[in-house]
Amino acid sequence: MSLSRREFLAASVAAAGAALGPGMAAATPARAAAPAASRQDDRPGRNVLLIVADDLGYDLGCCGGTLRTPVLDRLAREGSLFTDAYAAVSSCSSSRATLYTGLYSHTNGMYGLSHDVHNFSLLDNVKTLPWILKQAGYATALVGKLHVKPLALLDYDAWLLPEQAGNRDVAAMGHAAGHWMRAQAGRPFFLTVGYSDPHRAGDPSQFGNTRDWPEVKRERYAPADVAVPSHLPDLPDVRADLAQYGEAVSRLDSGVGVLLQELAASGHADDTLVIFLSDNGRPFPGAKDNLYREGIRLPLIVRSPQQRKRHLHNRAMVSWIDITPTILDWAGAAAPADYHFLPLPGRSLLPILESENPAGWDHVFAAHSFHEINQYYPIRSLRTRKYSYFHNLEPSLEVPIASDVALSPSWKAIVSTPGVRLGKRTLEAFRHRPAEELYDLAADPDEVINLVDDSAHAAALADLREQLAAWRTATHDPWMAGVTDPFGPAH
Amino acid sequence: MSLSRREFLAASVAAAGAALGPGMAAATPARAAAPAASRQDDRPGRNVLLIVADDLGYDLGCCGGTLRTPVLDRLAREGSLFTDAYAAVSSCSSSRATLYTGLYSHTNGMYGLSHDVHNFSLLDNVKTLPWILKQAGYATALVGKLHVKPLALLDYDAWLLPEQAGNRDVAAMGHAAGHWMRAQAGRPFFLTVGYSDPHRAGDPSQFGNTRDWPEVKRERYAPADVAVPSHLPDLPDVRADLAQYGEAVSRLDSGVGVLLQELAASGHADDTLVIFLSDNGRPFPGAKDNLYREGIRLPLIVRSPQQRKRHLHNRAMVSWIDITPTILDWAGAAAPADYHFLPLPGRSLLPILESENPAGWDHVFAAHSFHEINQYYPIRSLRTRKYSYFHNLEPSLEVPIASDVALSPSWKAIVSTPGVRLGKRTLEAFRHRPAEELYDLAADPDEVINLVDDSAHAAALADLREQLAAWRTATHDPWMAGVTDPFGPAH
Numbered sequence: 001m002s003l004s005r006r007e008f009l010a011a012s013v014a015a016a017g018a019a020l021g022p023g024m025a026a027a028t029p030a031r032a033a034a035p036a037a038s039r040q041d042d043r044p045g046r047n048v049l050l051i052v053a054d055d056l057g058y059d060l061g062c063c064g065g066t067l068r069t070p071v072l073d074r075l076a077r078e079g080s081l082f083t084d085a086y087a088a089v090s091s092c093s094s095s096r097a098t099l100y101t102g103l104y105s106h107t108n109g110m111y112g113l114s115h116d117v118h119n120f121s122l123l124d125n126v127k128t129l130p131w132i133l134k135q136a137g138y139a140t141a142l143v144g145k146l147h148v149k150p151l152a153l154l155d156y157d158a159w160l161l162p163e164q165a166g167n168r169d170v171a172a173m174g175h176a177a178g179h180w181m182r183a184q185a186g187r188p189f190f191l192t193v194g195y196s197d198p199h200r201a202g203d204p205s206q207f208g209n210t211r212d213w214p215e216v217k218r219e220r221y222a223p224a225d226v227a228v229p230s231h232l233p234d235l236p237d238v239r240a241d242l243a244q245y246g247e248a249v250s251r252l253d254s255g256v257g258v259l260l261q262e263l264a265a266s267g268h269a270d271d272t273l274v275i276f277l278s279d280n281g282r283p284f285p286g287a288k289d290n291l292y293r294e295g296i297r298l299p300l301i302v303r304s305p306q307q308r309k310r311h312l313h314n315r316a317m318v319s320w321i322d323i324t325p326t327i328l329d330w331a332g333a334a335a336p337a338d339y340h341f342l343p344l345p346g347r348s349l350l351p352i353l354e355s356e357n358p359a360g361w362d363h364v365f366a367a368h369s370f371h372e373i374n375q376y377y378p379i380r381s382l383r384t385r386k387y388s389y390f391h392n393l394e395p396s397l398e399v400p401i402a403s404d405v406a407l408s409p410s411w412k413a414i415v416s417t418p419g420v421r422l423g424k425r426t427l428e429a430f431r432h433r434p435a436e437e438l439y440d441l442a443a444d445p446d447e448v449i450n451l452v453d454d455s456a457h458a459a460a461l462a463d464l465r466e467q468l469a470a471w472r473t474a475t476h477d478p479w480m481a482g483v484t485d486p487f488g489p490a491h
Numbered sequence: 492m493s494l495s496r497r498e499f500l501a502a503s504v505a506a507a508g509a510a511l512g513p514g515m516a517a518a519t520p521a522r523a524a525a526p527a528a529s530r531q532d533d534r535p536g537r538n539v540l541l542i543v544a545d546d547l548g549y550d551l552g553c554c555g556g557t558l559r560t561p562v563l564d565r566l567a568r569e570g571s572l573f574t575d576a577y578a579a580v581s582s583c584s585s586s587r588a589t590l591y592t593g594l595y596s597h598t599n600g601m602y603g604l605s606h607d608v609h610n611f612s613l614l615d616n617v618k619t620l621p622w623i624l625k626q627a628g629y630a631t632a633l634v635g636k637l638h639v640k641p642l643a644l645l646d647y648d649a650w651l652l653p654e655q656a657g658n659r660d661v662a663a664m665g666h667a668a669g670h671w672m673r674a675q676a677g678r679p680f681f682l683t684v685g686y687s688d689p690h691r692a693g694d695p696s697q698f699g700n701t702r703d704w705p706e707v708k709r710e711r712y713a714p715a716d717v718a719v720p721s722h723l724p725d726l727p728d729v730r731a732d733l734a735q736y737g738e739a740v741s742r743l744d745s746g747v748g749v750l751l752q753e754l755a756a757s758g759h760a761d762d763t764l765v766i767f768l769s770d771n772g773r774p775f776p777g778a779k780d781n782l783y784r785e786g787i788r789l790p791l792i793v794r795s796p797q798q799r800k801r802h803l804h805n806r807a808m809v810s811w812i813d814i815t816p817t818i819l820d821w822a823g824a825a826a827p828a829d830y831h832f833l834p835l836p837g838r839s840l841l842p843i844l845e846s847e848n849p850a851g852w853d854h855v856f857a858a859h860s861f862h863e864i865n866q867y868y869p870i871r872s873l874r875t876r877k878y879s880y881f882h883n884l885e886p887s888l889e890v891p892i893a894s895d896v897a898l899s900p901s902w903k904a905i906v907s908t909p910g911v912r913l914g915k916r917t918l919e920a921f922r923h924r925p926a927e928e929l930y931d932l933a934a935d936p937d938e939v940i941n942l943v944d945d946s947a948h949a950a951a952l953a954d955l956r957e958q959l960a961a962w963r964t965a966t967h968d969p970w971m972a973g974v975t976d977p978f979g980p981a982h
Contacts, residue, residue, distance in 0.1 A: 109608065109610045111610075111864065117600065117614070117967075117969040118969075119600045119602075119611070119612065119614055120610075121610065121612060123608065123610055150641070372969075373602065373969050373970075374869075374969050374970045376867050376885075378865075394867075394888060396887035396888060397885060397887060397888070476608075478608040478609075478863075478864050478865050479864075479865045
């Protein structure tokens with residue numbers, strides 16, 4: 001096992017060298033020029049606990065929100081809260097596929113949802129975190145939600161309590177995780193826990209709040225007290241919907257409490273890297289399924305047992321594309337040297353974990369293609385400290401709305417209220433977007449004043465266009481050109 | 492084995508009864524009301540040879556074309572040529588998936604191409620012909636091209652000479668098939684032979700004609716002599732391209748000659764149902780990837796050793812959706828009684844094999860969603876004796892062109908010739924289509940005069956709309972409504 005780990009370390013170093021090749025360097029100079037970090041030590045107990053919330057926006061107490069999330073607030077105090085962390089896409093399967101592969105969704109093949117008729121899946125030659133870590137000698141398990149296909153490429157040793165519609169028994173998930181961790185008896189482990197909260201649940205409360213759940217102290221929110229995010233109108237039904245959402249967020253927090261207690265009880269709190277994040281923005285119009293800030297800016301908490309400085313607010317602009325490299329770095333593992341998709345486009349966060357304003361982390365890319373199979377709306381975007389830029393590839397289409405959001409009380413209230421806006425955005429501007437959007441984030445954080453035709457920003461726009469196109473080329477975007485593979489092996 | 496066959500026969504009869512249920516009957520009264528045919532006998536030797544050409548239009552000699560295809564012409568004389576046979580979609584993977592499943596591509600999940608970045612695949616719960624026939628005791632093999640995923644659902648016992656880019660060794664395919672048939676030693680077999688001709692090959696000749704191939708007598712065509720189909724302009728480069736295509740069609744014919752000789756030599760000519768067809772229209776603009784006549788009207792030859800009348804031209808409007816039911820009927824096999832997708836929407840052709848104008852076969856449906864992953868253009872259509880009707884679901888999009896067609900000499904000549912048309916259709920009309928198209932096929936067989944706004948056809952249009960909508964509902968079209976699966980098992 002230790003030999004195997006060293007072999008993978010060598011491969012990792014080789015891959016890191018390859019990462020400085022001209023293609024990627026041209027595409028993302030700041031990100032690729034950073035030194036590749038690899039752990040030279042090989043001591044036991046480099047476990048990983050990856051916790052994935054479902055449809056959780058930047059709404060934790062530690063994020064400045066009004067919801068009560070004491071467990072996650074404490075986790076943030078014990079580790080680092082990334083305040084400028086972004087999903088690379090705001091759709092469940094695509095985002096999780098990015099977490100599991102370190103590849104953008106337009107590269108890994110998970111262009112939209114995986115389940116039922118939507119049927120998107122990873123490309124056959126993609127390697128996933130559980131696969132790579134298993135090769136490196138890790139025990140692997142998933143508790144709860146996966147939502148990525150095919151299973152053959154995500155071959156966890158165990159899949160405990162697979163997601164069941166309407167089930168929000170977060171305590172059972174924590175205990176299952178604890179039981180599995182204790183059973184590993186010192187073997188390094190990679191444990192993923194995928195909660196279904198605070199995703200909508202299809203029940204009358206919309207969020208699984210129609211009953212008590214074991215070991216969960218219910219946190220109720222009064223509609224009058226909830227904070228209405230800037231992308232939503234202040235309507236009674238929206239407030240009521242947000243109050244229910246808040247209860248689900250607090251239930252998630254309870255569940256993570258059980259899980260972290262189990263981690264401590266297993267004796268592995270001091271040798272386990274804990275990562276907490278969400279797949280995409282809150283399930284409200286203008287957030288989930290959108291690449292605007294509220295769709296992709298999400299909580300990210302990393303707690304390393306090795307960090308000396310704690311309770312940090314890290315302002316690095318980091319991306320879910322960085323999660324796989326971070327975990328591989330921690331594990332001292334890497335994909336095989338001949339892996340088709342090397343170098344991975346992301347970077348490990350471990351070298352900047354104890355920083356608050358690290359240099360060279362000032363932009364993130366994002367790509368959306370589908371949510372449901374009949375919801376096609378390809379967007380490619382680049383976000384910097386100063387600007388957000390969106391290239392809508394098929395602007396003649398109407399922007400689709402995820403079915404669960406379309407069925408929500410919020411959306412029903414919005415479409416039945418004459419003249420209402422999604423925050424500062426008109427419904428018409430939300431539904432029909434131009435080919436390009438450019439926003440000045442300092443003057444216009446809500447991204448509603450499109451500066452594409454403003455000559456004062458022409459030079460910046462040209463630069464953003466060029467960076468985005470180079471990134472699309474470097475990440476093999478199938479939507480980059482009309483001709484994707486005219487004479488491939490079969491067509 | 493014979494018990495197993497009888498068990499499946501029972502299931503088949505049950506499924507046939509279910510086929511008369513109200514949902515499908517409402518959608519497609521003429522097709523579903525026909526009596527379900529099931530073979531009550533169980534004698535040995537009910538073999539199946541399914542021959543699939545690649546990108547072959549209605550261009551055989553027996554179809555009235557000018558190309559030299561003596562082998563297939565003879566097969567047609569020995570059996571039945573269907574003169575009004577239609578693919579259910581004009582894109583390779585989607586069409587083959589229909590052949591293999593008896594389900595429309597919007598039902599079976601194969602919404603576009605399967606290979607490389609396109610990555611479409613059958614839904615996990617779909618059953619395929621090789622799977623069903625294997626359960627019924629059949630030996631199964633594929634020679635050549637598959638182009639449907641995942642392999643786990645298409646588990647042929649053997650896959651011989653899988654498609655290789657540029658390889659057009661049709662004789663080797665015939666011999667491999669013969670070797671395999673002889674090895675079955677009396678066990679009933681289902682053999683699929685998928686040629687790569689006359690698909691474009693990416694070589695300078697475009698069609699694999701830059702070299703001789705074993706046992707193939709090359710048939711050369713003079714550009715001046717080729718027939719220019721009505722959907723193409725008469726340009727020198729188009730004629731030269733068609734001449735090369737013709738040589739590939741004749742090579743295909745040679746290959747089928749080797750294959751049929753091998754079938755005879757194996758001793759199974761008299762106990763094997765032979766079906767010859769193509770996946771989609773010729774690889775020229777306006778045919779392949781289009782649901783207009785030239786994209787989906789294709790050769791279909793069926794030769795049954797049991798037919799008494801031969802050399803028939805059968806005018807039934809039949810669809811590739813009918814191929815799976817035909818083969819299952821011949822084999823006396825059926826999908827399991829609890830199969831999610833029963834009843835299959837197609838009907839066996841065996842009861843009408845010896846007819847020339849059978850009653851109740853007067854319309855076909857077709858559906859296109861994608862070709863390549865970035866070529867989204869959903870269309871649903873209905874074709875009757877009198878009309879063709881197209882519902883273009885996203886008419887704001889430009890109609891995409893398959894990469895191989897876009898790279899063809901024909902297309903290059905077309906786009907560089909000012910004022911040229913695709914037959915009678917302007918390039919603008921080809922690229923941008925309205926939400927609905929209605930054509931009077933007697934007056935306008937080239938489908939260029941849109942009658943949607945013509946009050947003289949308003950009643951017919953209303954009827955076609957209604958039939959199409961009912962069919963979409965009955966076949967579970969995910970594009971039917973905005974809300975596909977809001978609270979499915981995972982989302």
